[in-house]
Amino acid sequence: MNTNDRKQIEKEFLELKASMNEQQWNDAQHLLKLANDYEDNHPALSLRILQRVKNLNNKYAKSVERRLEKVNNGNSSANKQNIKEGDSNKAIMSDRAEGSFKFQNKSSETKQQASSDKSIIRILLGMELHKKPFFMIVLLPWLVFFIYQTIIASPRYVSESQIIVEQPDSMATMDTGMALLSGLGVKPTGTDAELVKAFIYSADLINYLDEQLDLKKHYSSSDADYISRLSRDSSKESFYAYFENHVEVNVDQKSQVISVKSQGFTPEFAQALNKLIVERAEWYINQIGNKLAKEQLKFIQNEHALVEERIRSTKKQLLEFQNKYGLLDPEAEGMAIQKIAYSIESLIAQRQAELKALKGVMSDTAPQVTSIVNEINALEEQLKSERSRLTDSESGQSVSEILSKFVDFKVDMELALKAYASSQISLEKSRVEAYRQIKYLVVVESPTLAEEKTYPKVLYNLALLAVVLLMLFGIGKIIYSTIHEISK
Template sequence: MTDQKLNYIGPIPRMLAFERERPAWWRRIPLAALLVVGLPTLLALIYYLLIASPRYVSETQFIVRAAGQSTPSSLGVALQGVGIAPTQTDAFAVHEYITSRDSLTQLSRRYEVAEILGPQGTDAFSRYPRPWEGRSREALYKGFQRFVTVGYDSTTGISTLRVEAFRPRDAQALTESLLSGGEQLVNRMNERSAADTLAQARQSREEARARLSSAQQQLTAFRNREQIIDPATAAAQSLSLIGGLLAEVASLRADRAQVSSEAPNSPQLPVFDSRIRAYENQIAAEREKIAGDAGSLAPKLSIYDDLALAREFAGRELTQATAAVLSAEQEARRQKLYLDRVVSPSLPDEPAEPRRWIAILTVFASSLLAYGIGWLIYAGVREHRQD
């Protein structure tokens, strides 16, 4: 008798197949990935979508230039690429001032900066002060720097000022005030530059004017003391008088010689002799006035010439110093700086910060990159141990 075999045709029961039930997909994610990637991304989603307060950005553009200065040429731009850029220290000085403590002090005189940067109802991580910050002046300055950004375009020479605030009007007001402070700084720089340029020229002019005044006073004192306006003119007049007297003496001698030849015993001869002696005495007196003793015109004329020459030199120095002042003023005007507004401070109508989805994606990508690097390091260490 043969045994009969029963063959089962059908699906194999699950219990006989020894198949394990596959876990859900979220259970297959490594715990490290959840901690390194999932948790930071979740926190970023919660913060940026539910907690982060919107911030409004007011923007303005300006340029700092000298009189007659144009925008950089293509050669200038090429030179900037190799580090030989034109001098832009004036624009950078304005940038540094806008973000400086002096600018914050000036701003605090017009606005309650702490209230503007930290109004009620804003999130603790965006406002001032943040949970780990104090309320000191130094903390306010650091918080102020978070809300103010100044950039510079080396190609166009245009600077951009961006100010963030939690209200549109506050952002525009702060931008306008900071830009006005930059304009005041440029004006002070112009005043100081002009003062430094003109100070030496004006001092030289005042010294030349003082020397001219001293020379004129000495010349006036000489005229008052000697009671003569111009010794040269007086000497010329005396010489003219002597010339006239000599001519008269010559005429008298000619007449006497004629009378003596016609009538040797004429009674007119003593008269002629008397007149000739009188004229000769007058000629001698006039000659003594011109040259002779210390009271003559010759030493006075020498002193007068020295004084007149000193006055002439002082006058020339004053003329040159005045021309130097005019030249310095023109140079100061040529070097004067201007802060021109290219774009006035804007009034934002919608918040520009924070960029929520960009920030979330940045957190996710950074976390994913950190997890990938960590996993590669862990895999390499484990493989090294197995070898």
């Protein structure tokens, strides 16, 4: 290679240097990629770049040096002498030039050498990503996660409590008749437990806990690691979602026992949070019970008012009826009239018997016979008069009609009195219930104070990640092999 060719290569090398920044110029892997690109079209410049990679004294230097030695072994002894006598950089340029000349002549030996050099460059370029894919895809992520779980991840402690909602039987609150009318007395099965669960996850309770315990400040504390803690500038929705992930509420469908588990970065905070949740849930369920009791009292008061109005109306009608006919008790009046009629019938029967006896010994014109006949006639007239008072309806003063109306009013009055008595009992009991708890939140297990951390579950998480990574690696291997076979 003549001097002009060397100068041309050096000029192109300097232009290549000028086109790169300092980081690229000192990056051996980047330079190896460029050497691979120029290898077919400009082998002399490719060898010049490889010399730069060797001079950087990096992990690729030995591989490049072996390659350059193989290229130099094919050069003439005259060129080797020139390298020893002249400037080292110029000698290297001369070797590359002659190598370029051999490439251009396409000798069989140079072609084999070029193919070998190309393979070396490709190996060097992909040695990190393709040399150990299992390490890059499986082991490296697992090791990073292992370091995080064992060293960086903040411990989280769990406090657990168990509660249940109980309530007295509503049938005992009121009279049986009123309970049937109001529909009360049926005890709900699982609605109260689900209601407590919904309240614990509600925004109202979360805001209350934040006011009382400074919940958001604890969860976003800088003492916790970045992944585990809540962002300081997080939105309300993110805060609520974080709370739901760190407070677990489960309801046993068979026993209706509510289990509450709260997480905190300290065991004391986790216990305090759990206690406050239970206390607030108790307040909430009692408030609902008192509200229901007040609604029940209001209903019974309205029913009692209707019963009072009914009894007043019935009483008024009864008094008007008695005043209209001037009778205190039409039933007693009818009994008296009936007794009089029975006594008159008895006298008539006696007089008729006497009359028969006298007619047997006296004539019909005898004074005694005439007197008895007149007496019998008078009694019969009186009997007709008394009977007409019981049954005669033409004048509207029939005792039977009056008595029938009176009985109707009396029955209405008795029913109203019974309803009033029942309503009065229910009203008094409801007043008592309105001032006491209708539902009770019974604490089955008080909030616990954790001695050991519960999260993160290091062994479980590491095993799970290993399984997932191995599955992904296997799937990727299958896909890669399939594509590789298809592309052949």
